[in-house]
Amino acid sequence: MSRPRGVARLVPVVLALALTGCASSAADDTTSSGGASSSSASGEINVFAAASLKESFETIKTDLQKRDPGLTINLQYGASGQLATQIQQGAPADVFASADETSMKTLTDAGIVGASTVFATNRLQIVVPKGNPGKVTKLADLADPKLTVVTCAEAAACGKTQKKIEAKAGITISSDSQEPDVKSVLQKVAMGEADAGLVYVTDVKSQPDKVEGIDFPEAAEFGNQYPIGIVKQAPDPAAAKVFVDYVTGEGQQALQTRGFGKP
């Protein structure tokens, strides 16, 4: 090491390595101490869940970790199809909870996820900003091009359901934006930037101060089924099973409070 300048240039690299080293060892510490402190379920699992499950799964996570303090649950949300793609590309998921059966089927067919169980149902509702400035009362109103309407992209689960509903009702929604997931639809209505959108009943319930929901008859007919399954290569299948059992058992309460239907 007789070249001080070369060494000086390496300093940031060494620092970075040292820092990441610290970070990962710290993470290891938490995991191991967490695992030691509980005699019931323990371990760390990564749960990939549809965006619409966010509020319920946060509650479930808190409740379950209270019951089994040794269990660390990492939750990641997104559009079901996108999560399925990520899992297929090797994302470290242990449990997958989808908002539609199509995305789950992709993974079960590919042999990545074993069996799956439906644990909740949901249906679409028209969402409008509090006070309903666009005076929307029924589904057909969303065909009015004068209103600013946002919906889900056709590739998303909510978008697929919406297409079926449009066909059934014989209308074409005049959408100003086709968002990649249901939460961004909700957000744009909650901000007051859109007059109406189509989201799940559960989404409407998640922002009671900002939005109102309007039921329409076709929605009941095209409800969504939410399946949950364990990724076959999950490093800790026992911990993953604890989570799935909780969601299909005690966790039902949290789901139904948020507006989900029974499986």
Added chain:
Amino acid sequence: MRDAAGTTGRRVPLLLVVPAAAAVLFLLVPLAGLLIKAPWPRFVDKIASPGVGQALGLSLVTATETTLVCLLIGIPLAWVLARTRLPGRRLLRVLVTVPLILPPVVGGVALYSALGRQGVLGRWLYDWWGVSIPFTHLAVVLAQTFVALPFLILSVDGALRSSRGELEEASATLGADRWTTFRRVTLPQIGPAVGAGAVLAWARALGEFGATITFAGSLPGRTETMPVRVYTELIDDYDGTIVLSLLLLAVAVIVLIALRGRWVQGLS
């Protein structure tokens, strides 16, 4: 200078070569991965599928419009930063770089808070004239401008500050007014920097995603640019995503190479 650089080029210390090679690999491997993983048999079908040409066209048009806006407002601001003694100039320079460090999604949210229907300014536009900016073509250009403007300003500002301005003084002494001096002396002098800045801004606008999908949304034919299309494609067609990514990459590279030799010496 050039000779000196040439000599060191022959005996590069290993300590530099190894990490440099790592950097090259780091850039090349993911791109090569795209090429290797591409579903070539589906390539033509996918590119020809409905909406793709539309999205690419929209991207090219909006990126070009964005660049024009950047030139129009960016060059004057760069001049103000470099050539005046305006108080608060340093702060202004920091402000210019903010979009560079801000996550683009935050840029989109910021645009909402200013120009959305409920925004600080947007509220008046909507209440008085019924004008609503989000979800429009204009919203795409505004979102792209927000993230691309710093590239132009920093490039031009840098060039102006490194040129001393003697020619400008001479021009003034010879009786030219300030506007003539700017147009006839300053602008030609910073030409290459303007070109380089414009190309960087254009490329940044072409790849812009976060601010666009946040503020302009995604509607095929109106606001669905190529990067947004790539993102929605990811929901249910990973292979398709690769094809579209390659298409966008190819178009960007071809345009940059075509421009580089002719107008943009600053980049080569």
